[in-house]
Amino acid sequence: MDNFKIINDSMGHDVGDKALQKLSEKIGSCIRTEDTLSRIGGDEFIILLEDIQDQQDAVLTAQRIQESCSTPLVIEGKEIYASFSVGISIYPENGTDMQTLIQNADCAMYHVKGNEKDNFHIFSDELSSKNINRIQMEGELHHAIEKNELYLHYQPKVDIHTQKVYGMEALVRWNSEMFGRVRPDIFIPIAEECGMISTIGEWVLKTALLQNEQWHKQGHKLVLSVNVSGNQLRHEDFYEKIIKIIDSVPLDNSYLELEITESILMHNIHDSLRKLNLLKEKGVLLAIDDFGIGYSSMSYLKRFPINTLKIDKSFVNDLNDDNEDKEIVSAIISLGHALNLKVIAEGVESKKQVELLKQLGCDAIQGYFYSQPLDEKQFKVYLDKK
Numbered sequence: 001m002d003n004f005k006i007i008n009d010s011m012g013h014d015v016g017d018k019a020l021q022k023l024s025e026k027i028g029s030c031i032r033t034e035d036t037l038s039r040i041g042g043d044e045f046i047i048l049l050e051d052i053q054d055q056q057d058a059v060l061t062a063q064r065i066q067e068s069c070s071t072p073l074v075i076e077g078k079e080i081y082a083s084f085s086v087g088i089s090i091y092p093e094n095g096t097d098m099q100t101l102i103q104n105a106d107c108a109m110y111h112v113k114g115n116e117k118d119n120f121h122i123f124s125d126e127l128s129s130k131n132i133n134r135i136q137m138e139g140e141l142h143h144a145i146e147k148n149e150l151y152l153h154y155q156p157k158v159d160i161h162t163q164k165v166y167g168m169e170a171l172v173r174w175n176s177e178m179f180g181r182v183r184p185d186i187f188i189p190i191a192e193e194c195g196m197i198s199t200i201g202e203w204v205l206k207t208a209l210l211q212n213e214q215w216h217k218q219g220h221k222l223v224l225s226v227n228v229s230g231n232q233l234r235h236e237d238f239y240e241k242i243i244k245i246i247d248s249v250p251l252d253n254s255y256l257e258l259e260i261t262e263s264i265l266m267h268n269i270h271d272s273l274r275k276l277n278l279l280k281e282k283g284v285l286l287a288i289d290d291f292g293i294g295y296s297s298m299s300y301l302k303r304f305p306i307n308t309l310k311i312d313k314s315f316v317n318d319l320n321d322d323n324e325d326k327e328i329v330s331a332i333i334s335l336g337h338a339l340n341l342k343v344i345a346e347g348v349e350s351k352k353q354v355e356l357l358k359q360l361g362c363d364a365i366q367g368y369f370y371s372q373p374l375d376e377k378q379f380k381v382y383l384d385k386k
Helices: 004-011 013-028 055-068 098-113 125-141 184-194 197-217 230-234 238-247 262-267 269-281 323-338 351-360 376-385
Strands: 036-041 044-048 073-075 078-080 086-088 120-122 150-159 165-176 180-182 223-227 256-261 285-291 308-311 342-346 364-366
Touching: 004 013, 004 078, 013 036, 013 044, 013 055, 013 073, 013 078, 055 086, 055 120, 086 098, 098 120, 098 125, 125 165, 125 184, 150 197, 150 376, 165 184, 165 197, 165 376, 180 184, 184 197, 197 223, 197 230, 197 238, 197 376, 223 285, 230 238, 230 269, 238 269, 256 262, 256 269, 262 269, 262 285, 269 285, 308 323, 323 342, 323 351
Parallel strands: 086 120, 165 223, 223 256, 256 285, 285 308, 308 342, 342 364
Antiparallel strands: 036 044, 073 078, 150 165, 150 364, 165 180
16 A cells, blocks of 8 residues: 555554555455455555466456545545555466565565556566665665765755855765665665665755855855655654754754655644744744645645745746746745745756746746756855856
8 A cells, every 4th residue: 555654644543444444345345256365464465366367367456456446535534545556476477486476576566666656567577686676775775874975965046136046955965885876866765665764864964064064164154955855754753853963063043944845744734833833943944845746735834834935847847838837837936925935946947947937026046057966065166156
């Protein structure tokens, strides 16, 4: 089941248990009497289909399950939307014993979870080699900090009116001894799945704050932006860990901005509100990242102690040629200003985009038009030139 942990964390384990019971009934209605359904633990189920004609029978079963689960569950008056990532292995092509068949179905399932979720995939030998590679990468990632393989790049944020750099976003990079330079879109999801993302997030925050302190001493009074993952925010001791780190660096908290995506904020609204209000009281700035692609409720948005809205780059890409994107960007800017928020557009790559964003009233921009992400030495040179 996709995102079951979020249901448990936000609605409680009792609701989670009832959701599993109702989902078991839905799955059971999608298979034949001669088939076997079992729950092997947590949110994972195994279905054994006997005497099928070919793999298409397994595909049709997976599709029936996903279609059945497309309607929401109603538990204690609340609607819960559930979906499944399904891995399929076929006897004897994908294994002749129980352990191998389950292992290969598991491998196919993780391929789905690592991509679009709410889908199915049939095991192949190619997947097996990818899975082995992923397991090795996860093992290496656990030692990346102690081996000094992680480092930071910084991308400047520019005031659209003065053209001055007022801040930067810290972005983590990984140069692995075994795999070389690994793209963030590859290792970040692995860090999320294996539970390393909180440790990496804390390392990023501490390292970037210390670097920003040095730049402040050199006369560059910049606001540092650091991303917060959903796993970090959901931890009970999230606030305490953040405060411990920022208190260890002699820099005013108003020079730190934490960026959180709107979808993360909306998963457990009351808990997010409590933690963000505590950070706000400490003087930390807060931004909603990738705004426009999630599902914020306007009634809750005005209650979040937010300082900044970041317009997702998907709306900026075709800004000059797509009237719908232009209207969306204009609406986000108007909404942000109505709530007394600063609005920044990310993914800006052309002068034409800058001019149009300025006309629409955007406050700041970030993107390759000004600079790609730079390491600390390159960024210092960039600042000195500016």
